Amino acid sequence: MKNLYLILSLILISTATTVAVDLESSPPTVCIIGSGIGGSSVAHFLRNYSSSVIGKIRIFERNVYVGGRTATVTLAGETFEAGASILHPKNYHTLNYTKFLYLSVRRPPSAESDSGFGIWNGREFVFKTLSFNSDLPIIKRLVSFANSVLIFFRYGFSLFRLNKFVDNTVDNFLKYYEDFESRPVFETVEEMLKWSGLYNLTRRTLQEELLDLHFSPRIIEELITVITRINYGQSISISGLAGAVSLAGSDSGVWSVEGGNWQLAAGLINYSNIEMHLDEEVESVSSIEQKYQLNTTKGKSYQCEITVVATPLDEVNIQFLPGISIPERKLQHTYTTFIRGLLNPAYFGLSSVSEVPQLVGTVETPDVPFSSISVLKQHNENDMSYKVFSRKPLDDVLLDQIFSVRNETIKIDWGAYPHYHAPEVFAPFILDGQHLYYVNAFENAASTMETSAVAAENVARLILSRLSGQKPASTVTLKSFGDDAYDVHADL
Numbered sequence: 001m002k003n004l005y006l007i008l009s010l011i012l013i014s015t016a017t018t019v020a021v022d023l024e025s026s027p028p029t030v031c032i033i034g035s036g037i038g039g040s041s042v043a044h045f046l047r048n049y050s051s052s053v054i055g056k057i058r059i060f061e062r063n064v065y066v067g068g069r070t071a072t073v074t075l076a077g078e079t080f081e082a083g084a085s086i087l088h089p090k091n092y093h094t095l096n097y098t099k100f101l102y103l104s105v106r107r108p109p110s111a112e113s114d115s116g117f118g119i120w121n122g123r124e125f126v127f128k129t130l131s132f133n134s135d136l137p138i139i140k141r142l143v144s145f146a147n148s149v150l151i152f153f154r155y156g157f158s159l160f161r162l163n164k165f166v167d168n169t170v171d172n173f174l175k176y177y178e179d180f181e182s183r184p185v186f187e188t189v190e191e192m193l194k195w196s197g198l199y200n201l202t203r204r205t206l207q208e209e210l211l212d213l214h215f216s217p218r219i220i221e222e223l224i225t226v227i228t229r230i231n232y233g234q235s236i237s238i239s240g241l242a243g244a245v246s247l248a249g250s251d252s253g254v255w256s257v258e259g260g261n262w263q264l265a266a267g268l269i270n271y272s273n274i275e276m277h278l279d280e281e282v283e284s285v286s287s288i289e290q291k292y293q294l295n296t297t298k299g300k301s302y303q304c305e306i307t308v309v310a311t312p313l314d315e316v317n318i319q320f321l322p323g324i325s326i327p328e329r330k331l332q333h334t335y336t337t338f339i340r341g342l343l344n345p346a347y348f349g350l351s352s353v354s355e356v357p358q359l360v361g362t363v364e365t366p367d368v369p370f371s372s373i374s375v376l377k378q379h380n381e382n383d384m385s386y387k388v389f390s391r392k393p394l395d396d397v398l399l400d401q402i403f404s405v406r407n408e409t410i411k412i413d414w415g416a417y418p419h420y421h422a423p424e425v426f427a428p429f430i431l432d433g434q435h436l437y438y439v440n441a442f443e444n445a446a447s448t449m450e451t452s453a454v455a456a457e458n459v460a461r462l463i464l465s466r467l468s469g470q471k472p473a474s475t476v477t478l479k480s481f482g483d484d485a486y487d488v489h490a491d492l
């Protein structure tokens with residue numbers, strides 16, 4: 001294996017000599033398209049891994065706010081995550097960003113974590129946990145114990161297999177935090193996944209993986225389907241890796257950033273000495289005389305030696321000259337509907353709203369028009385904030401059947417993440433063999449804030465190693481950040 005690293009390093013060094021960026025004259029300018037967690041992380045790691053090799057960094061963002069798919073929504077005066085909501089306790093880049101930006105970690109309030117959970121098949125709840133509102137710790141513990149017993153009776157030993165499957169995948173993913181001595185720079189997503197032992201999981205569907213591991217059909221069709229529908233809006237035919245990542249999102253200890261996850265991208269941008277171009281969409285990227293010329297909707301042109309695409313290219317309209325070739329990929333659209341009001345218990349065949357679980361998950365059937373409904377906040381018995389995920393937009397007639405009261409409704413259509421299938425094919429990190437990079441090639445493995453950060457870190461190292469023919473220094477001092485975070489953000 002060591003020999004493989006050596007060969008990879010030599011390949012990197014030899015390709016570096018062919019790249020035509022003239023470091024003698026002035027440090028190269030980097031243009032980054034997209035201000036989400038991916039684009040802001042590339043900028044952050046470039047600045048932190050090299051103080052002098054990189055010159056100006058410009059980030060272009062078509063929106064008037066930064067953060068991309070991390071954004072908040074204000075529903076009747078209360079703010080909630082509109083896009084990416086939760087982070088895993090072992091998401092170490094985002095955890096580090098949170099610390100260095102002096103942001104606070106928010107844990108789901110116990111009302112959410114201990115709340116009732118039910119699996120709806122369009123006619124009945126095939127499974128329901130107990131929910132009992134009490135502030136007494138002993139009662140909470142008893143209810144929690146009773147629910148564990150209930151879940152065990154329904155799904156049996158497959159639950160332990162589930163834990164093992166997720167833990168093994170997370171352990172492999174942790175290799176991406178190893179230091180530079182043991183961790184090569186990767187030119188392709190395939191190399192990156194093979195090195196950590198995750199590649200094979202992208203070759204087969206989650207269902208195939210789990211059946212081979214002797215999971216019961218019931219846990220696959222119910223509990224696991226519910227989770228993939230909530231986290232990726234898709235069925236168990238997603239790849240094993242996307243499935244494992246989605247299941248890891250249900251681990252205990254998940255967290256978010258107090259005040260909104262968008263602050264991660266905003267903070268990184270604020271403290272990485274960036275020339276930020278908000279409300280400026282990149283229309284074309286042309287390779288002209290060893291530079292890239294970016295033309296934007298503001299009628300302006302910018303020259304840069306290095307260009308990083310930090311947005312999925314599937315639904316954006318950037319013209320590349322000369323053209324680039326990447327595998328076709330479709331985005332899964334997730335319709336997120338926020339409602340302040342009250343569910344209609346009769347829709348679920350129940351007589352009182354308190355009988356409806358706080359998280360309603362669903363199985364794969366054409367009879368159910370939504371993937372999940374969750375209570376975001378209980379204001380009082382008759383007034384709640386809800387989030388509904390669906391694969392298709394929910395019209396008002398349907399919403400009025402599901403909800404008896406709707407005081408406010410906000411609908412968002414997200415081009416959310418790739419529509420996963422197995423075996424996955426990956427776009428390259430280097431789009432043109434020169435200095436045009438693509439962070440979101442990694443999204444076919446899995447789409448999360450952390451995977452974007454991990455891919456971005458590799459792209460930053462790739463840029464630096466291809467520029468200098470050397471690996472960037474392994475001891476990295478992260479800057480310490482002040483408390484005046486960038487305040488341009490999305491409130492959808």
Ligand SMILES: Cc1cc2nc3c(=O)[nH]c(=O)nc-3n(C[C@H](O)[C@H](O)[C@H](O)COP(=O)(O)OP(=O)(O)OC[C@H]3O[C@@H](n4cnc5c(N)ncnc54)[C@H](O)[C@@H]3O)c2cc1C
Nearest residue numbers: 034036037038062068069084085086282311416447448449
């Ligand atoms: C509903 C939903 C729920 C999710 N839940 C979770 C979750 O709980 N946990 C989790 O970790 N992840 C979650 N995700 C996934 C997560 O949001 C993404 O994987 C991650 O935020 C991607 O970041 P990114 O920077 O790669 O892309 P983006 O955030 O999409 O950033 C790309 C940016 O590029 C900009 N852009 C595009 N084209 C141009 C152009 N031509 N010129 C200039 N700017 C351009 C876009 O406006 C955007 O701001 C969720 C996503 C959605 C939609």
